[in-house]
Amino acid sequence: MRHGQLKLTTSGDRDLVMTRVFDAPRKLVYDAHTKPELVRQWLLGPPGWTMPVCEMDVRVGGKYRWVWRHDTNGTEMGMGGVYREVKAPERLVSTERFDDAWYPGESLNTLVLVEQGGRTTLTQTGRYESREARDAVIKSGMEKGVAASYDRLDDVLAATATLR
Amino acid sequence: MQVTHRLDAIFAALADPTRRAIIARLASGQASVTELAEPFAMSQPAISKHLKVLERAGLISRGREAQRRPRQLEAKRLEEADKWLERYRRLWEGNYQRLDALLEELKTKERKPR
Numbered sequence: 001m002r003h004g005q006l007k008l009t010t011s012g013d014r015d016l017v018m019t020r021v022f023d024a025p026r027k028l029v030y031d032a033h034t035k036p037e038l039v040r041q042w043l044l045g046p047p048g049w050t051m052p053v054c055e056m057d058v059r060v061g062g063k064y065r066w067v068w069r070h071d072t073n074g075t076e077m078g079m080g081g082v083y084r085e086v087k088a089p090e091r092l093v094s095t096e097r098f099d100d101a102w103y104p105g106e107s108l109n110t111l112v113l114v115e116q117g118g119r120t121t122l123t124q125t126g127r128y129e130s131r132e133a134r135d136a137v138i139k140s141g142m143e144k145g146v147a148a149s150y151d152r153l154d155d156v157l158a159a160t161a162t163l164r
Numbered sequence: 165m166q167v168t169h170r171l172d173a174i175f176a177a178l179a180d181p182t183r184r185a186i187i188a189r190l191a192s193g194q195a196s197v198t199e200l201a202e203p204f205a206m207s208q209p210a211i212s213k214h215l216k217v218l219e220r221a222g223l224i225s226r227g228r229e230a231q232r233r234p235r236q237l238e239a240k241r242l243e244e245a246d247k248w249l250e251r252y253r254r255l256w257e258g259n260y261q262r263l264d265a266l267l268e269e270l271k272t273k274e275r276k277p278r
Contacts, residue, residue, distance in 0.1 A: 006256055006257050006260060008256075010179060018256065020260050022260075022263065022264065022267055023264070023267070024267035024268075024270070024271055028267050028270045028271065028274075029263075029267065031270070032263055032266055032267065032270070038266060038270075041262065041266050042259055042260075042262035042263040042265075042266050043259055044258075044259065044262065045255055045258070045259065046254075046255060046258070047258075135172065135175055135176075
């Protein structure tokens with residue numbers, strides 16, 4: 001496999017951190033996160049969802065608006081926020097708030113891209129307003145599109161599985 | 165306990181590196197408090213505190229052996245927590261696999277500009 005495995009960790013009380021390697025230069029990975037026509041091709045969540053609204057004004061103070069719709073039952077889920085830092089092609093900081101929020105307040109998302117030998121390591125950090133808010137996101141699972149994992153729990157579970 | 169409360173306790177218990185290490189150790193078999201304290205530069209009371217948190221979350225239990233009271237892993241509880249994590253992994257891995265495919269396309273386009 002040329003791409004890396006998705007790694008999920010928590011950091012401190014309020015952060016969720018995702019790391020993943022992509023077999024592409026970071027300019028392309030950055031484009032895929034900042035150009036609406038590219039974003040709506042991959043940021044879709046579970047099968048059956050499309051992204052009919054994908055508006056992004058990528059500059060400091062600019063807004064973005066995303067809406068997903070379920071093909072068959074028509075359920076919609078929307079969110080949006082404001083860009084706080086824009087530093088192509090390495091760093092993007094934005095706020096995030098869901099229309100139908102299930103966690104208090106908003107989160108601050110930081111995307112960092114580091115390129116090495118033509119491959120790009122993506123680190124996406126979500127900082128929530130409180131530990132309770134972050135843990136609510138964790139528990140929301142797939143349905144709401146965001147959640148988290150804990151450091152090395154994978155290994156622990158793998159070790160447990162081999163015992164049986 | 166309700167499912168969400170139970171998950172709260174599980175996730176809170178697993179948020180600590182020492183407790184994760186204890187879980188990892190117990191995954192390879194039951195152990196006494198003394199044995200569990202060994203690899204950590206920690207007093208037994210400190211370890212006992214961590215064990216209490218894990219016990220309350222239902223992640224470990226005490227064995228029958230009267231003298232040692234070895235702790236053992238409750239694998240079912242871990243699986244419960246993992247169900248949530250697995251959903252999450254699937255979701256984002258799905259997104260990122262689509263992104264992999266998209267990046268391949270973009271790379272090809274860059275190599276052969278129209």
